[in-house]
Amino acid sequence: MMFSFQWMSSLLWVGLAQAQPSIKNVLVYSDRAEITRSVRTNCKSTPVQIDFTQIPPSVDTKTIRAMVNTKNSEIVGVVSRVVAQEIESDDLTKQLLGAQKELKSKIRKEKEDLAALNSQQSLLNQYERLFYTSLVEEMRDSAASKSKWRSTMNSFREEEADLYAQTHKHTVQLRELNRELTLIDKQIQRRGTQKTEESITASATVDCSVGSAVEVLLMYVIAGATWEPEYDVHFSGSKSDERSVTLITSAIVRQSTGENWENATVSLTTAQPNLGSQSPYPKPIYVDGKERETQKVLVEGQEDRSSFEEGTVNESTARQSRLEQAGQSFSFTLPSKTTIASNGHEHWVPLDEKKGSGSLRNLSIPRAAPVVYQAVSMDNFAPYPILAGTVHVHNNGSYMGTHSINYAAPGEPIELAISETPEIKVSRKTLHNKKKSSVIGKNQKLQRAYRIELVNLSDSSKTVIVRESIPVSKNSDVVVEIGEQTTPNFEHDSNQGFVDWSIELKPKETQTLELYYQLTIPSDWSGP
Structure with missing residues (x-):
């Protein structure tokens, strides 16, 4: 109860x-x-x-x-x-805290000495200005003693040299003390106290x-606690296009809650609860306005709907992990009890390991990069979703690099690039990009065409999947059509806008693909 x-x-x-x-x-x-x-x-x-x-x-x-x-x-x-x-600190922590206190005291003393030297320098500058003002007046008297002038100026030079030497000495000492204090602070922080x-x-x-x-x-x-997923994918096999795949799921846990988790059972969840004690109460919204005619504009933007990862490293390092929910939440429990210190450092923990299979193929996306990738295509054979995060790819025991990976539900296709295929060259050029207005109708047409050329430089046949993309309409007034001049035998994914060809390249062979498509929009729209 x-x-x-x-x-x-x-x-x-x-x-x-x-x-x-x-x-x-x-x-x-x-x-x-x-x-x-x-x-x-x-x-x-x-x-x-x-x-x-x-x-x-x-x-x-x-x-x-x-x-x-x-x-x-x-x-x-x-x-x-x-x-x-x-x-109650241990002996080492007490020593570190004592050294920290002593260093801070020395730093304070050095700063006070530097402040005193700066005051002396300022006072000396005032005396110099006063002396040179008097010197200008005395130079009018031919009987004035030049030896006294020389003696006074020598005294100023000696005093300035001495002040400079002392200032330099204290500055170097202060820099060294600050360096030692930084090292002490890092040691104290690493101890999680x-x-x-x-x-x-x-x-x-x-x-x-x-x-x-x-x-x-x-x-x-x-x-003060967070976690983010991390994956290792190991591909093995070289005799055929089939590959054995091992998916290792792990997590990076950080915590700075103020208490160490010692020998505890740790679970990780994707749930994101709201701790608000009161539900929000909306204020009234008052709307007023007048009718105004606005011309519609055709807006084009790129939206990532693919699962293919091009091998680029994800540079973002957000301190808080962002986990996709996909309508459900689930949790992992670490296989054994663990200890995680409250120091904010990354703590890597293994979660699960699953085995499956995938197929190797050559894949090129000329619009993104004129390169043919050797990629492994597989389905997510884990009984749980793969969350957006980082994946480390290994091919036959060799580390191939780090990729970013998108959310993938169980059974959803995944494609990961493992290397480039340098013996196949790819080039892409624009054939035309023009706009036509209908004389009789009320529509205008935007016509675009591209040519892709593939060259097999090797002495063996190669099969390449060439993937291009065409716009996906989100408005019933905009119609997208593939032109009849497009190279046949393609597959069109209307949801993602992908146009795929499977090309068999013989040794030393060159093949050309052409893509034509047309956007039809109302004549009163403003297009690019």
């Missing part, structure tokens, strides 16, 4: 349980984590109060819940409070049978 409320009063007759709670389970979302702490104790009196201490202050206190896993026991209430937190002045203590009151053992679970949600 589970209860949750903030109990503001403390009953004097409640017995205290002396037990140390530990983190039992962790459920990691894309931007937070749900922590489950567990404690077992003997019920010496009833009710009994169990304290869960050292909860990070960043916890969302509204999410603190408690439950019991023991029969004939129930939660009476839970109260949380902020308490002073004293960090944070000096926290406050923490949360949650006290759960349990009604139990005297003399029985009771297990109490405390759950809460805390920010």
Whole structure:
């Protein structure tokens, strides 16, 4: 049985349980984590109060819940409070903190010395200006002593040289101290220790049978945790176009919640809950306006509807993972208990391994790049979706590179490039791109044509899939048609706008493909 409320009063007759709670389970979302702490104790009196201490202050206190896993026991209430937190550091951490404090003191002293030297330099500059002003007046007197001028100017030069030497010395020393302080700070950060002045203590009151053992679970949600998927795909086989495929699913987990997850069962989920305590209430929207005629414009834009990855590295490094839901959520539980420190570093964990098969083929997309790729085509044979993320490709034991991969549902086709095929050359040129207006009708036509040339430089026959794309209409007034002059024996995917040819290239052979298509739009539209 589970209860949750903030109990503001403390009953004097409640017995205290002396037990140390530990983190039992962790459920990691894309931007937070749900922590489950567990404690077992003997019920010496009833009710009994169990304290869960050292909860990070960043916890969302509204999410603190408690439950019991023991029969004939129930939660009476839970109260949380902020308490002073004293960090007991180990010897090495104490040494690092002491060195950090000493370095900061030395840096402060060097800065004070530099400030004093700057003040002396400023005062010396004032004296120099005053001297040269007096010198101009004295130069009018022929009886003035030039030896005194020379002596004074030498004194200024010596003083400036001394100030410069001292300033340089302190600047070098300050730079060295700052470098040492940076190294000390990094060591302290790597140890995952944070000096926290406050923490949360949650006290759960349990009604139990005297003399029985009771297990109490405390759950809460805390920010500062995230995970993102990562995949390794291993292709093997070389005698035919068939390839054995091994899909290894893993995850990168980062957490800086303020507490280390030690020997805990960690699960990763794609669910994205909303922690809002109140539903939004919309304000009235008032609309006013007047009629205005606006000319329609044909807008063209590229939209990625393919699953083929061209081997480019995904440069984005977002700190928060963005996981596609596709109408469902699922979770992975790590195969064994693990420890993840609260230091924000990447923690790689394996999740699953599946075996399947795929087929090897040569694929070229001249519109994107004049290259023929050797790609493996397969279906997602895992019983779960592949999330958008990073995939590392290996071919017969050799690492081929890192790709970005899009969301793929179970059974959905996937194509991954493993290398280029340099013995096949590809070129693409525009034949025409013109616009015609109908004299009688009310439409205008945009006609486009392209020519693709493939050359097989090898001594063996090659089969190449050539993929071109044509526009996909999202408006019933816009009609897209493939021209009759287009090279025949193609496959047209109207949903994605792909036009595919399967070309058999003999040794040293050159073949040409042509693509013609036409867009018909109303005459009152403005086209490109």
